[in-house]
Amino acid sequence: MADKIGIAVDAMGGSGGPSAIARAIKNFTSFNDDVFFHIFGKKTVLKKELENVGLKPKDYSIIDCKDVILDNEKPNEAWRKSKSSSMRKAIEAVRDKKAEAVVSCGNTGVLMLTAKMLLKMLPHIKRPSIVGVIPSSTSKGTVMLDIGANVECNEEHLFHFAIMGCCFAKIVLERDDPTVGILNIGSEQIKGRLLEQKIYTLLQKSKLNFIGFVEGHEVVKDKVDVLVTDGFSGNIFLKASEGAAEMCMDIFRGAIKNAGILGKVASLLLRSKLKAALSVISPNQHNGAMLIGLNGIVVKSHGSASTEGIEHALHVAYRLSKEKINERIKEELNKMDKKGISLNFVDKIKQKSAEIFGRK
Amino acid sequence: MADKIGIAVDAMGGSGGPSAIARAIKNFTSFNDDVFFHIFGKKTVLKKELENVGLKPKDYSIIDCKDVILDNEKPNEAWRKSKSSSMRKAIEAVRDKKAEAVVSCGNTGVLMLTAKMLLKMLPHIKRPSIVGVIPSSTSKGTVMLDIGANVECNEEHLFHFAIMGCCFAKIVLERDDPTVGILNIGSEQIKGRLLEQKIYTLLQKSKLNFIGFVEGHEVVKDKVDVLVTDGFSGNIFLKASEGAAEMCMDIFRGAIKNAGILGKVASLLLRSKLKAALSVISPNQHNGAMLIGLNGIVVKSHGSASTEGIEHALHVAYRLSKEKINERIKEELNKMDKKGISLNFVDKIKQKSAEIFGRK
Numbered sequence: 001m002a003d004k005i006g007i008a009v010d011a012m013g014g015s016g017g018p019s020a021i022a023r024a025i026k027n028f029t030s031f032n033d034d035v036f037f038h039i040f041g042k043k044t045v046l047k048k049e050l051e052n053v054g055l056k057p058k059d060y061s062i063i064d065c066k067d068v069i070l071d072n073e074k075p076n077e078a079w080r081k082s083k084s085s086s087m088r089k090a091i092e093a094v095r096d097k098k099a100e101a102v103v104s105c106g107n108t109g110v111l112m113l114t115a116k117m118l119l120k121m122l123p124h125i126k127r128p129s130i131v132g133v134i135p136s137s138t139s140k141g142t143v144m145l146d147i148g149a150n151v152e153c154n155e156e157h158l159f160h161f162a163i164m165g166c167c168f169a170k171i172v173l174e175r176d177d178p179t180v181g182i183l184n185i186g187s188e189q190i191k192g193r194l195l196e197q198k199i200y201t202l203l204q205k206s207k208l209n210f211i212g213f214v215e216g217h218e219v220v221k222d223k224v225d226v227l228v229t230d231g232f233s234g235n236i237f238l239k240a241s242e243g244a245a246e247m248c249m250d251i252f253r254g255a256i257k258n259a260g261i262l263g264k265v266a267s268l269l270l271r272s273k274l275k276a277a278l279s280v281i282s283p284n285q286h287n288g289a290m291l292i293g294l295n296g297i298v299v300k301s302h303g304s305a306s307t308e309g310i311e312h313a314l315h316v317a318y319r320l321s322k323e324k325i326n327e328r329i330k331e332e333l334n335k336m337d338k339k340g341i342s343l344n345f346v347d348k349i350k351q352k353s354a355e356i357f358g359r360k
Numbered sequence: 361m362a363d364k365i366g367i368a369v370d371a372m373g374g375s376g377g378p379s380a381i382a383r384a385i386k387n388f389t390s391f392n393d394d395v396f397f398h399i400f401g402k403k404t405v406l407k408k409e410l411e412n413v414g415l416k417p418k419d420y421s422i423i424d425c426k427d428v429i430l431d432n433e434k435p436n437e438a439w440r441k442s443k444s445s446s447m448r449k450a451i452e453a454v455r456d457k458k459a460e461a462v463v464s465c466g467n468t469g470v471l472m473l474t475a476k477m478l479l480k481m482l483p484h485i486k487r488p489s490i491v492g493v494i495p496s497s498t499s500k501g502t503v504m505l506d507i508g509a510n511v512e513c514n515e516e517h518l519f520h521f522a523i524m525g526c527c528f529a530k531i532v533l534e535r536d537d538p539t540v541g542i543l544n545i546g547s548e549q550i551k552g553r554l555l556e557q558k559i560y561t562l563l564q565k566s567k568l569n570f571i572g573f574v575e576g577h578e579v580v581k582d583k584v585d586v587l588v589t590d591g592f593s594g595n596i597f598l599k600a601s602e603g604a605a606e607m608c609m610d611i612f613r614g615a616i617k618n619a620g621i622l623g624k625v626a627s628l629l630l631r632s633k634l635k636a637a638l639s640v641i642s643p644n645q646h647n648g649a650m651l652i653g654l655n656g657i658v659v660k661s662h663g664s665a666s667t668e669g670i671e672h673a674l675h676v677a678y679r680l681s682k683e684k685i686n687e688r689i690k691e692e693l694n695k696m697d698k699k700g701i702s703l704n705f706v707d708k709i710k711q712k713s714a715e716i717f718g719r720k
Binding site: 074135136137148151152183185192193194215216217218219220221231232233235236237238239240241242243244245246247248249250251252254255256258259262263265266267269270273274276277278280281 | 495496497508511512543545550552553554575576577578579580581591592593595596597598599600601602603604605606607608609610611612614615616618619622623625626627629630633634636637638640641
């Protein structure tokens, strides 16, 4: 067990419940045998599910937790009250170095707050961000952050997001020198809000592989590897894309249905090719968003993820652990700090102005 | 000509050029015979194109303009220099009451600034907004504003957008009492930025048919008739949707192509049904975004719109003129003002605080 990677799993969240999680873990172990799972939740339920799928006892241990975080719980209340929830205990396992990473399908807000309180931030980083991968039809996709953690950001946050996003893209997209762009409503330099203007100037001066502004419709065309934006815009982008993709699927299904017997023939002819093509953009193929910037690896699986989706989130946690993403982020920040690249300029400006006012 | 509706057309913009515009006008006149077109641009070119399509001389006049606004021109420069451009002259026709509406496929920034300078704002309204229709597979779609004019907005702007959007939806979506929502990253009342919180409180108190926050993926599911947001988020939403829809189309085309002869058979079987189904979400079917809030009807057609798309923009301008949208907006604002609903509260707060500071 000593040389195995430890992954803590909060097994009580998500619409598929413990049985979907058990199947996902079982499927995962057929690809990787160097992982030990610390599984948190109701022991009686979990024991049955894990035995049912035939997971080998040497690969896991169950930690009995009496509380479960519900989807509608408020972060602050959950933090105060649910001290023995499966989610909190699973995060504690990372804090206590029993596991390298934690995976949860539960309440995002509670996960974010609990992880921030227990794990603390990486040096220099002020805000954890949610980083996800936007699918593309021709490549591995685009790493995007923030997709929903911080509704209002300043240029310092976005600068940190860019640095962390590059470390993430190197591992997940397997890119050597990922390109970085800023989500904006036009590609000309005068476009956007004050935030986009400020982060443009910063990234232009940085040593990152910066390519400028990227418009919404260009993202799926592999314009850039890492795209930074605030959590409000990122979430709007993500959900607008989801809605449009679903609508297109509905239209195709409707057209096939309306074509009667001809539609049935056509869909039979295309089935295998369509299935393969569509799997590229399936949310389950891209499930597993990291809460990046924390002193520990936290992966959020979508609440409605399928067994396949949860398995993908486990793979994300595994790769990020194996490649030591947080060590790489720390190194990157250290290198910049040593080169004299300012990492906490907003703080310094605030401090400076406080000094000036203090002298008055 | 006296009882006809006058539509001014800037015929020099757009990738299709004057010939696409001439065909669109000709097609339009086969549905409506109560419109007189004032067509602005190079007379020699336009005369030929309009005669080619067989437009009746009683239905139009050409106004020769020597300048054309280019796509890369900066608004301020164009405003100072291009005094005799087809775009500016066409807007002047609306200002001088020679036409009810103007349609242009040209540079959006220049159109916005020129229209604002020449037409001025409607009473109470501070900022013109771009209002468009987001397609849906099952209904007429969702009216959304702002989709790109104002990158930073306050709650007062969004409140005005909601009022104007409802007038627009009554005409374009033919809804009696349109529902109004706020684009947000969650449906719970605590979600979003300070802007979303403030506009929520205002709309809740208003007499509008307010339904709360709407998430990005719910828009295409006919959750709401009128959706308000700032111009940055609206534009991100629109372009993300465009990108995702295009990607889905590419995937389907790819699957059909990869299926070889079977794909050809399948696509032949489905062709007519698919074409009909897809036309619902074709950008050309939704072309024609109004610059709302101005003292005159200004309709922006997409630069790359097809003949069909430009024709749709002409229909939008026609219906908005016939239904006197701006009179309706003014009435609506007047009614609210009389009922004591504050319409310019941000101004009043600023004034109040200036008074307080003045008294000190």
